[in-house]
Amino acid sequence: MSALTLADVVIGYGGPPVVRGVSLDVIDREFLAILGASGSGKTTLLRAIAGYLRPTSGTITVAGELVAGPHTFVPPEKRRIGVVPQEGALFPHLDVAGNIAFGLSRDKKSARARVEQLLEMVDLQGLGKARPHELSGGQQQRVALARALAPEPSLLLLDEPFSSLDAALRSEVRTQVRTLLREVGTTTILVTHDQEEALSLADRVAVMADGLVQQIGAPWSIYEQPTTLEVARFVGDLVELPVNSVDDSSVQTALGPIQLDRRGANNRRHHTAHPRGAPTRATGPGCRSSSR
C-alpha cells in the first residue's frame, strides 16, 4: 500500500500557483527526498502534506485515507504526520522530555517510558531535564526528531533539517538520522536543496523545479541519467559541450566522439559529463547524457 499519494496537487497563495500539479506515490517504509532550489515549491508541497495549508485542487491520500480533496480537509492534528521543521523549532518553555512528550497522551506513566525509550533511541540518555537552548544544534535536531517520532506517525516529514548545522556536524547527524529511521522503518519524506544530501540519503529522489516534479527515480538514475538539462545542472557540476553532429550511437563534440547512452530518450542535443571524470572519451566514468 502507498504511504502517501498525491494526485495532481495544485497549491497557490492567491497569485499564480506555487505547486502546479504534482502527482507522487510514496511507498510504505520508503525514504523519499524532494530536491529543489528555493522557490521550486518543495516546502509548500510539504506544508500541504502536513496539513498546514490547503491545496487549491488535487487530492492527498495518507495511508489509504483521503486527507485533502475537493470536499475533504483533515486538520494537521488528525493526520498522524510527524514534522521535523527547519531549525528544529523546539518549544523553548519545555525541557527535552517535555518536548518529546508533547504529542503523547496525558497518561504520565506510559508517556515517561516512551520518552526514555526515544531519548535512548536518539542517543540523548539523561538529557531529559535539559533545556533546548542548552543543547548543541545536532542534539536539538535529534530531540526534534524524537518529538516527531513519539506519537508513532505513519509518515515523517523532514523540512531541511540539516541546513542549520555546520558542515562537519551535518554529515554526522545525517548518518545518525538515516540509520535510526531505517531501524524504525517510518516512511519519510525529506525536503532539501542539497543535492549531496538527497542523493546520499534517499531511496528515491524527486527533483522539483517551477512547481513541478521534473524527474523521479533512484539517486543513481537522477545523477547518471537526468532527463532534462535543468535536472542535470541541478544535481551536479556539468561540462556542457556543443554537439557538432549526431548519428545513431554517438555525437561529435570538440572533445571527440562521445558514445550515446541508449537507455535515455532520443533526439539528443546535449551531452553532459561531470568535470571530475574529465572525460575525453565518451565511455569514461562519470559520463552522463541528457536530452530534451
Added chain:
Amino acid sequence: MRTLDAGWASIVASLWRERTLDTTITSLVLVVGVIIGCLILAVPTAWLLARTSIPGRSFFLVTAALPLAVPSYVMAYAWIAEFPGMSGIWAAIFVMSLATFPYLAIPLTAALRTIDAGQEEAARSLGLGPWATARRVTLPMVWPAAAAGLLLAALYTLSEFGTVAIFRVDAFTRVIYTAYRASFDRTSAAVLSLLLVLLALILVIIEARVRGRAQRWRVGSGVSRPAPRQQLSPGATVAGLAWLIGVGLVALGVPAWSLTQRLMESRQTDFDISEMLGAIAGSISASAIGAAIALALALPIAILAARYTSRLVKGIEGGAFLGHALPGVVVGLSLVFLTLAVLPAAYQTLITLAFAYAVLFLPKAIGASRSSIAAVPPALESTARSLGRGPLRAWFTVTGRLAWPGIAAGALLVLLTAMKELPATLMLRPTGFDTLATELWTRTEIEAFGAAAPYALAMILLASVPAWLMGRWLSRTPDAGIAGNTHHDEAVRAQEAAYVGGAR
C-alpha cells in the same frame, strides 16, 4: 456626529469665530516650539551618548529616559509650585520639551549607535567633510527613527491637557474642556474636537510620508559594524558632561527638589490618608477594568497583525493605532455625547470611564502583544498541530504560553497609563469618584501645592512602574531559540522601552 446635529450654520459660525483661529495658532506654536525644544535638548545628548567617549554613558542614558516616567502635568505642577510666576505659552513649551525630549533622544541614540559605520566611512573617502557627511549620509539614515520620535512628542503635546491648563495656555485641549465644563457649549466643543483630531491626523500623515520616502535598506550582506566613538579632548569632555548634567538637573532635579519641598509642607497641612486610599482605589478599579477591556479588544487584532499581513488586517491595525492621535479630551467628550444620546444610563459610570481608557490605550496593548506574538516562530504552533493539538489548544499551550509576558506587559501598561489619564477622567467619572490624577488636579487648580504633593509623588511612583518593568522585561534575554543570540545594544533596548512605555 454631535457636530452634525448642531446644523451647518452653527458649525460654520463656531469655526470662523476668531477664538478658533487663535486656538489653532496657539496649539501650532506650542507643537512647533516643543519640536524645536526637543531637537535642542535631544540632538547633542544623543550624539554625546552614541558617538563619543564621554564617561558615564549608561548612567546618562537612564537620566535621558527618566523624564518619561514623570507625567508631564506632574512636572508642570512641580515647576509652578517652585516658581508660581510661570505661565503662558513659553512656560508650556519649556516644560513640554523637558517632558518629551526622551521620545527623540532615545531612538536617535539607538539609531546613531546601530547604523553601519561603512557608509559614513565611504562618504569620507569620497571627499565629504564631517559636516557634509552628517548632513548627506547620517541624517538620512537616522531620519526615520527621529521622525517617529518627533511625531510622538508632537502628538503628546497636542493632546496634553494638564500642563496646558496649569500654565493657562488656550490650546485646543483646554479650550475644549472649558467650553464643555463652563458653558456646556456642546457645539463649539465638538467642532474644536474635530479640528484637534484633524490636526493630529495631519501630523500622523506627514510623519508616515516623510518616513515612507526615507525608508532605508542596507544593501549587501555582511555584519554591520557600529561607528567608532570619537575621542573627546579634556575640555570637550567637561563641556559635554556639563551639558548632560545640566539637562538632567533641569528635567529631573528641579521637579524632584520642588516635590520634596512641597512634601515637607504637606506634612504640616492636613493630609487625609483615607482620601488618598480612596483615590488609589478609584484609580486602580477604573484602570483595571479599562485594561481588561483593552486586552479583550487588542488580542484578536494583535494575533491577526502578527501572523497575517493582508490589507484588511493592516487597516484594522492602522485604525486602532489612530488612537495614538486621539487626545483624551476628545475621547472623553465623544463618550459623553454618545452615552447621553444612546445610553443615558451609562453616562458617568465606571464602565464608560473604563471603556474610554480602553479606547485611548488600545494601541499600547496591541503593540506589546503583537511584537511578543510575532516573536514566537509560527513553526512552533504548526509543529504543535502536527503533534495532535487542535488550533485553540496549540495557541494556548505554545504561542500564548510563550507570548504571555508581552501580553501581560501590554495589559499592565494600559492599567498604569490609564491611572495617569486626566481629561477623560474628569469628564466621565461618576460623581464623587476620585482618582489620583483628579485629586492632584483639583488641588493644583486651587493652588494648594502642598496638599497636592503626596498625589504627585504617588503618580510618579505609579508612572515609573511601567518604565521599570519594561526595562526588566526587555533586558531579560528572550528564551534562547526564539530570538537566537541577537545582541541587544543598551540603546536599542531603551528605544524599545520608550516605544512600549511611551506616548502619554
